[in-house]
Amino acid sequence: MARTKEFDPDAAVDKAMEVFWANGYAATTPQQLVEALGIGRGSLYNAFTSKRALYERALRRYYERETTRLLQVLDGPGPARERLRAALELLVAAALDDRERRGCMVTNAAVELADRDEVIAHLVRRTFERQEAAFRSTIEEGQRDGDISADRDPAALAAFFLTTINGIQVLAKADPDPRRLSRLAETALSVL
Amino acid sequence: MARTKEFDPDAAVDKAMEVFWANGYAATTPQQLVEALGIGRGSLYNAFTSKRALYERALRRYYERETTRLLQVLDGPGPARERLRAALELLVAAALDDRERRGCMVTNAAVELADRDEVIAHLVRRTFERQEAAFRSTIEEGQRDGDISADRDPAALAAFFLTTINGIQVLAKADPDPRRLSRLAETALSVL
DNA sequence: CGCATTTTGTAACTAGAGTTCAAGAAAGGT
DNA sequence: ACCTTTCTTGAACTCTAGTTACAAAATGCG
Secondary structure, eight states: OOOOOSSOHHHHHHHHHHHHHHHOSTTOOHHHHHHHHTSOHHHHHHHHOOHHHHHHHHHHHHHHHTSHHHHHHHHSSSOHHHHHHHHHHHHHHHHHHOTTOOOOHHHHHHHHHTTTOHHHHHHHHHHHHHHHHHHHHHHHHHHHTTSSOTTSOHHHHHHHHHHHHHHHHHHHHHOOOHHHHHHHHHHHHTTO | OOOOOSSOHHHHHHHHHHHHHHHOSTTOOHHHHHHHHTSOHHHHHHHHOOHHHHHHHHHHHHHHHTSHHHHHHHHSSSOHHHHHHHHHHHHHHHHHHOTTOOOOHHHHHHHHHTTTOHHHHHHHHHHHHHHHHHHHHHHHHHHHTTSSOTTSOHHHHHHHHHHHHHHHHHHHHHOOOHHHHHHHHHHHHTTO
């Protein structure tokens, strides 16, 4: 009854995500998107309405795809303390693998857009809350097990870890030094 | 021998700094700059060459003007531990006062540009190093005075504090919650 | 098969970004 | 008073961002 799409919209969002992730929102052009997605301008706008709308979808995709690794590590097996360590080490390793220094797309969105765009801000907050909640439940678990001293407020500790991972993203943008980042993570863990 | 400038270039850089600080680099337009500086387009480019060059000057100005408060607190009088607390509280208070949530211009520059522009990255690194050094010498002083336990590596602690303040900037962009930020700072201090 | 529908590629459009330029105005030295 | 220099204003210019429009092509239903 109607012509079928020749490209996979899901795959296209993935590619758009890569472009926005690497360049940020404002610095990304329709031209770059068209080239990266391998489709015509017409198809781009027919399928995704606007640059802004595509960015939002890309950020949601990032939230679903790239943000889960951390949660998996935190919700995984093993002593709570070890999981927290593994989580921070994961972040550090990812930052060092990231040769183009794109950082974390949510951190980037927070800094570039959260103050100007309520929808983006909301998405960012949701990501942060999920991460914070994962930190928190891991910490609480550790406290029940006696793995982590119980005289600290788990909510405060979770917010602190959230801050730390965002701080690591910023640092790594300017100067991805392996030794420094590792010691950093180590020091943050010593708060427990 | 030549006509004198009718505007104060130093004051103009200050105004440009405000605009870039609030909007970031890519999202700032010549039009906004012209309006904010109150000069003609011709004068703008005659005096500052390009948007990029003006941004660089604005960021340098930020480095000189807005980045010193932290250092003053850290280098000030009083017990080292108290100075570290005051420094973090200063950051938190500034974030809460910042109704437009511009955050820290250096943090913003790090995230938006440090991966693409080596000159900006260098400036960011310099700022970070200066802040890190101030944290470090305060910590070392505290360790000599017995104010801070001496069994920790001051360099690692300093890097950790640098991360924390950048993390706070990111968090505050998305959700400037007073209670959370204060407890955050408190928790970070408990690492000592 | 033909029809309604949605896709695609390409051209077109508007607006504004980022910069340059020309003509005149202030300043100071001679 | 003039000359040189540097400033100012404002228009002008090029280029591209971001979007839309259009004609042709594909699809499946009746």
